[in-house]
Amino acid sequence: MDLPKRPAKRAHRDASAVVRIDRGAGLVWRGPDYPVLSPGVYTVRAVRYQGPEWVRSFRRWSVRLEFALVNESVSVSAFFNLGDDPNGYRVGRQSRFYKAWVIANGEHPRKGQLMDLDVFLEGQFFQVVVADSGKDAERKNKNPAEVYSIVTQILSAVRP
DSSP: OOOOOOOOOOOOOOGGGTEEEETTTEEEEOSOOOOOOOSEEEEEEEEEEEEEEEETTTTEEEEEEEEEESSSSOEEEEEEEOOSOTTOOOOOTTSHHHHHHHHHHSSOOOTTOOOOGGGGGSSOEEEEEEEEOOBOTTSOBOOGGGOOEEEEEEEEEEOO
């Protein structure tokens, strides 16, 4: 009789990147700041990206772009869905990510071209739309204390 196979060990994220236990002070948040801004159009520069990575709570691939506001010392993020196939991500021509990448790159990708995320970090100034993130993973309204601002659209890019 065959014994049931033991589930493979799951890779664990380094928890110190998000929450660190400081024996004297307790739990210390080490993750990104998600500020609350007035909705509107802002001038920003991309400063870093995260992903693509599988986000278990949303059951999809995601990329996060972090933008620094030009006139304030605040950062705001854009989140892009790259599909729900656990075997790999996908960029569709009508997706928000494709449209943002084309704006950052200045032209459409050629067939077979790598859509490198570094294209966002080339020093461009972006005009973006910022709004509140009012829904949670189950598409329910968030508690007001959980709401933060996100970039919902990249309108244009200007190279210095």
